[in-house]
Amino acid sequence: MSPYFAASPDSLVDDGLAGFALAHADLVHLIPDPGYVTAAAPSPGRVVALVSGGGAGHEPLHAGFVGAGMLDAACPGRIFASPHNRQIYEASRAVAGSGGVLHVVKNYTGDKINFGIAAERLQHDGIRCARVLVDDDLATDSADIAVGRRGTGATVVVEKLLGAAADQGLDLDALVALGERVAAGSRSLAVATAAHTSPATGSPAFALPAGQLEYGVGIHGERSGSTRPLTDPASLVADMADSLVIALGLIPGDRVITVVNGLGGTTPLELYGVHHHLAAALADHGVTAQRHLVDSVVTALDMRGFSLTLTRTDDDLTALWDAPARTAAWKA
Secondary structure, three states: OOOOOOOOHHHHHHHHHHHHHHHOOOOEEEEOOOOEEEEOOOOOOOOOEEEEEEEEOOOOOOHHHEEEOOEOEEEEEEEOOOOOHHHHHHHHHHHOEOOEEEEEEEOOHHHHHHHHHHHHHHHHOOOOEEEEEEOOEHHHOOOOOOOOOOOOOHHHHHHHHHHHHHHOOOOHHHHHHHHHHHHHOEEEEEEEEEOOEOOOOOOEOOOOOOOEEEEOOOOOOOOOOOEEEOOOHHHHHHHHHHHHHHHHOOOOOOEEEEEEEEOEOOOHHHHHHHHHHHHHHHHHOOOEEEEEEEEOOOOOOOEEEEEEEEEEOOHHHHHHHHOOOEEOOOOO
């Protein structure tokens, strides 16, 4: 029997989405068929709308970031499954600005296919549409992986910075260039000591021996190629930070935005401890953590783990991070 408070995996998604919209009726509108959420009070200065989406089970991503200063619409799929292209198409049509629509897409095959089909339909309707692909997962940065790096924790950073830039009235081409720059300057790495619980079976998606750590886990419960002994948090975080710093080519004097993200089953107390260790590790590299986010924002149901994200920043990007936003989940 599943430990989730739901009659079925589908009802878990449908009831949760309905309750989310009810709880935040001042911020979002829910269109249950075909299934998408729009901002109740979108930013008035935009000429381009921002639309994202992905499988359920990652809450508050993406619906939690719909609202002034971030997304205009979000399309939730089933648990860990891409939204249907009809959802994306109709959501995009509903919010499209005079300058078109920009899709923020995590690098997964289903997401790319369905957002791509929706984009073709929008273009046929005469609505300009472009895409920014988020591909930040360091664990899948390998020539042996044909699809490339997965899209994970940096998605929230991309959505926040693009949202602030869209509020300034940037056109579609300028937003694409900015989004690609932010995505290219972001890397993430995730670890877990226990898998998420499958809503269908009620069992863990994978088993780890006691005292072991899955190093490089994915947000859909994908296992990594590396299982390690669980070490003390300071050493673990320093090791993760070293890998991220090297991957981004950071040098002393560089500045970053950091995200310490819980994967669903990790307590705030632990996340703040990880943030403490990350700040120390970056200081050892001479890298300044100019802004930070510590929260569970891109989860994997109840997975017991966390991810770290580093995004290169400068004065302009930091100003976009600091710009106001009003959504159900934006607390920074």
